[in-house]
Amino acid sequence: MTVIEVEDLRKNYGNTRAVDGVSFTVARGETFGVLGHNGAGKTTTVECLVGLRKPDSGTIRVLGENPARRRRALAQRTGVQLQQGELPDRLRVAEAMRLFAAFYDRPDDWRAVLERWGLGPIANKAFGDLSGGQQQRLKLAMALVGGPELVVLDELTTGLDPVARRETWTLIGDLKASGTTAVLVSHFMDEAEELCDRVAVFGNGRIIALGSPRELIGRTGTGSLEEAYFALSGEGR
Numbered sequence: 001m002t003v004i005e006v007e008d009l010r011k012n013y014g015n016t017r018a019v020d021g022v023s024f025t026v027a028r029g030e031t032f033g034v035l036g037h038n039g040a041g042k043t044t045t046v047e048c049l050v051g052l053r054k055p056d057s058g059t060i061r062v063l064g065e066n067p068a069r070r071r072r073a074l075a076q077r078t079g080v081q082l083q084q085g086e087l088p089d090r091l092r093v094a095e096a097m098r099l100f101a102a103f104y105d106r107p108d109d110w111r112a113v114l115e116r117w118g119l120g121p122i123a124n125k126a127f128g129d130l131s132g133g134q135q136q137r138l139k140l141a142m143a144l145v146g147g148p149e150l151v152v153l154d155e156l157t158t159g160l161d162p163v164a165r166r167e168t169w170t171l172i173g174d175l176k177a178s179g180t181t182a183v184l185v186s187h188f189m190d191e192a193e194e195l196c197d198r199v200a201v202f203g204n205g206r207i208i209a210l211g212s213p214r215e216l217i218g219r220t221g222t223g224s225l226e227e228a229y230f231a232l233s234g235e236g237r
């Protein structure tokens with residue numbers, strides 16, 4: 001079943017063509033990577049998917065709904081972690097989970113989610129006292145407490161040290177294994193190669209390549225998704 005369908009999406013900011021005719025689909029259970037350089041149109045696309053921005057034209061269906069019209073209904077079925085997701089420093093882990101669970105009509109048991117994502121031992125710690133990796137783990141748990149059918153994660157591992165990044169990869173692996181559909185926006189090609197079933201490479205508001213990491217590596221005759229990305233996007237090294 002198709003969870004996301006985007007057809008000829010366009011969005012301008014004044015004279016800037018942020019998204020310029022983007023089409024793709026995401027199947028149920030798929031982990032789909034949205035890749036590309038700064039300003040390529042990734043965040044705008046994802047914001048349209050979750051109903052935070054209204055497209056100028058094109059059609060979007062997420063879980064069968066139009067996000068621009070049905071944002072609230074979709075928010076009950078979707079977990080979102082966008083770039084600017086800071087929490088108050090003094091908010092404790094358990095409080096954050098309880099608060100987020102209250103946004104949903106039928107949330108999972110937040111204590112169980114907290115344990116499942118390894119946050120039990122730090123449940124009483126304040127957000128500001130957590131390590132970067134722990135903060136990301138909490139944000140991921142918050143995105144999942146509603147028991148979503150789809151999660152959208154924007155630059156989940158930006159700013160994390162290598163150990164915390166790997167830990168986060170393991171969490172995403174667990175999420176994948178649970179069958180949850182995921183859209184990952186990332187700058188990191190190694191991450192996308194490891195985690196994503198398919199990726200869309202964005203450039204100047206368009207998709208310049210779409211396929212599994214293996215297909216893109218094969219198509220470009222390169223040895224890694226990072227090399228394939230450079231070959232496809234024409235970015236300098």
Ligand SMILES: Nc1ncnc2c1ncn2[C@@H]1O[C@H](COP(=O)(O)OP(=O)(O)OP(=O)(O)O)[C@@H](O)[C@H]1O
Nearest residue numbers: 013016017018036037038039040041042043044045
């Ligand atoms: N609110 C806004 N007002 C005006 N221009 C914007 C706005 N948001 C984004 N843009 C512009 O639209 C284009 C696409 O931006 P967008 O944030 O979607 O790209 P991105 O691929 O997510 O970039 P990054 O990796 O830096 O987050 C850029 O040229 C950006 O400067």
